[in-house]
Amino acid sequence: MLYKxxxxxxxxxxxxxxxxxxxxxxxxxxxxxxxxxxxxEPFVIGVYMIAMTASGLIISQWLGNLADRxxxxxxxxLLAMMAIALAAVIYANTHSFWVVLITGTVLIGLGNSSSPxxxxxxxxxxxxxxxxxxxxxxxVRASFSLAWIAGPPFSFSLVASLGFAAxxxxxxxxxxxxxxxxxxxxxxxxxxxxEQVKQTHPPLSLTFWLLxxxxxxxxxxxxxxxxxxPLHVLNELxxxxxxxxxxxxxxxxLEIPFMLYSARMTAYINKNHLLMISxxxxxxxxxxIYLADQSWQLISLQVLNxxxxxxxxxxxxxxxxELMPERIGFASAxxxxxxxxxxxxxxxxxxLIAQFMDFKSTALFAFxxxxxxxxxxxxxxxxxxxxxxxxxxx
Numbered sequence: 001m002l003y004k005x006x007x008x009x010x011x012x013x014x015x016x017x018x019x020x021x022x023x024x025x026x027x028x029x030x031x032x033x034x035x036x037x038x039x040x041e042p043f044v045i046g047v048y049m050i051a052m053t054a055s056g057l058i059i060s061q062w063l064g065n066l067a068d069r070x071x072x073x074x075x076x077x078l079l080a081m082m083a084i085a086l087a088a089v090i091y092a093n094t095h096s097f098w099v100v101l102i103t104g105t106v107l108i109g110l111g112n113s114s115s116p117x118x119x120x121x122x123x124x125x126x127x128x129x130x131x132x133x134x135x136x137x138x139x140v141r142a143s144f145s146l147a148w149i150a151g152p153p154f155s156f157s158l159v160a161s162l163g164f165a166a167x168x169x170x171x172x173x174x175x176x177x178x179x180x181x182x183x184x185x186x187x188x189x190x191x192x193x194x195e196q197v198k199q200t201h202p203p204l205s206l207t208f209w210l211l212x213x214x215x216x217x218x219x220x221x222x223x224x225x226x227x228x229x230p231l232h233v234l235n236e237l238x239x240x241x242x243x244x245x246x247x248x249x250x251x252x253x254l255e256i257p258f259m260l261y262s263a264r265m266t267a268y269i270n271k272n273h274l275l276m277i278s279x280x281x282x283x284x285x286x287x288x289i290y291l292a293d294q295s296w297q298l299i300s301l302q303v304l305n306x307x308x309x310x311x312x313x314x315x316x317x318x319x320x321x322e323l324m325p326e327r328i329g330f331a332s333a334x335x336x337x338x339x340x341x342x343x344x345x346x347x348x349x350x351x352l353i354a355q356f357m358d359f360k361s362t363a364l365f366a367f368x369x370x371x372x373x374x375x376x377x378x379x380x381x382x383x384x385x386x387x388x389x390x391x392x393x394x
Contacts, residue, residue, distance in 0.1 A: 212335075
């Protein structure tokens with residue numbers, strides 16, 4: 001029985017990693033694909049990102065509601081992976097921006113829902129097997145992070161040697177493998193009719209929106225850094241060309257142990273306090289990035305980056321789900337959509353900041369986003385404590 005449980009858990013983590021790998025093959029290439037391969041103007045990158053993200057937000061929340069009403073989460077996940085596979089094949093065979101835009105809006109928008117669906121499926125699995133929620137959620141997030149360590153270097157290597165079509169076909173192949181594995185091994189949980197969520201729901205609480213704002217602001221800061229760092233390091237600091245890749249690889253590698261360790265620390269330290277510690281590390285990190293001008297300084301700062309994002313990514317999902325345990329599908333989609341809105345805002349803001357200032361200055365704006373996240377988190381903690389005190393007196 002224990003062996004079967006471990007086997008099922010590992011297969012669930014495998015499908016999570018393959019889902020992340022599919023996206024990590026495609027998403028880092030898109031700006032380069034649009035400008036270099038399709039010869040589109042740079043501003044269309046923003047058009048594509050906004051259209052894809054907006055459709056993904058709507059579709060993800062809709063499918064999350066379907067999961068809460070009893071529709072098979074496994075089926076929704078497989079449908080999303082099919083959309084990604086089809087989109088990758090279309091990208092490999094087109095040279096039209098409009099085809100790419102429509103494909104991104106419809107199919108990638110649908111495919112983006114694979115992340116909240118696998119998160120929902122993981123939570124359903126946890127509840128069925130009685131495992132520790134926080135620890136398993138951090139394992140799921142770590143699986144995504146592992147995929148993003150391997151995916152981008154491999155996809156860029158394929159582009160350099162064989163072209164964009166090879167990278168997109170590789171993404172489609174991984175998606176098809178994931179569909180086959182998922183169809184064979186993923187559990188299929190459905191809510192009993194008595195537990196299914198009704199069509200009408202009470203308004204979302206202020207604490208829920210505040211925590212969503214915290215997640216979005218954290219994502220904004222991280223996206224600003226990721227967008228600006230290579231250009232700041234290479235063009236403004238004139239440091240070696242290999243350094244941005246080293247910094248990204250170090251950050252991704254360091255965040256995983258911090259992510260896993262944060263789950264263990266929740267037995268001793270409140271999640272809110274751990275998240276606050278990670279934000280303090282983020283303030284030190286972005287302040288350091290603004291001041292640093294040597295390779296060793298930037299490399300050393302990645303420890304703070306790993307601490308910040310490892311804890312932030314490791315605990316965020318669980319915290320959001322805990323606020324709405326009866327609507328896990330909705331909560332998982334809301335969490336991923338907050339990260340997507342933050343990512344879109346961060347990437348778009350980087351270009352505007354650099355246009356009027358420089359890429360180095362984005363670190364100050366990332367610092368400011370974290371300050372706002374701390375304010376929102378303090379507000380969340382105060383209101384949450386007030387609710388607990390009211391419940392205790394009742």
